[in-house]
Amino acid sequence: MLRNFLYMSLLVLYSTVLCAENHQKIPVDEEFKSAIKYVEKKQFFEAYQIFSSLAELEIPEAQFNLALLYSNGLGTPKNFRLALYWSWQAHLNDHETAIEQVNKTYELINENLRNSVAETTIEELVASAQAGDRAAPLKLGKTYLGLFVEAQNQPAYLWLSISQAYGEERASALLEEAASQMTLEEVLAQQEEAQKSFNDMIKKN
Incomplete structure (x- = not known):
C-alpha cells in the first residue's frame, strides 16, 4: 500500500512539473527546464535546489513544485509546514491548482500549525506592503480570509480596502465577503484604520 501511494505521488509530481513547463503566465527559463529534467531523472535534490531559488523569485510553478517536494519528502526531508507555506504562496501568485494542494495539506496537519504558517505569511506580506508592494494588500486579504483556521475578517477588510484603493478589481468581492x-x-x-495605513504607506513610498 505504501509503495502504491508513493508511486501515485511521483506520478502527480511528474505530471505537474511537465504541465508547468508549458504554463503561459510565466516564461520558462533554462533553470526551470533543468529542474524538470532532474525530476525526470529522479535527481530530486538537484531539482529541489533549483525550485527553491525560483520560488524565492515568486514564480508560482516553482513554488508549487517545491511544495510537492516537501510534501513527498523528495530532495528534502518531508515537511508539511513548508509544504503548506509554499503551496499557499503559489496560490497567492495565481497558480491554478495550488489551492487543491493547500487543502490536501490541511488534512495532514493540526490547527496550530496552520495558524502558525498563516502568521508567518502575514508578517512577510505586511513588510512587503509597507515597503510599497502594491500586490501585497490583496495577498494579505486572501491570507486573513483563507489560511487561518478562523477567518480574520477585520484585518482582511483593512488590507482589501487598501488593495481596492490601488485599483485591484479582485479585492471587491473579498471585501464584501469580509464585511x-x-x-x-x-x-x-x-475603514479609519485602512485610511491611516494607506496614508502612511503613501508617505513612505
Missing part, C-alpha cells in the same frame, strides 16, 4: 461577517461598528473602525 458581511462584521458589524457596522467594526466596518467603520477598519
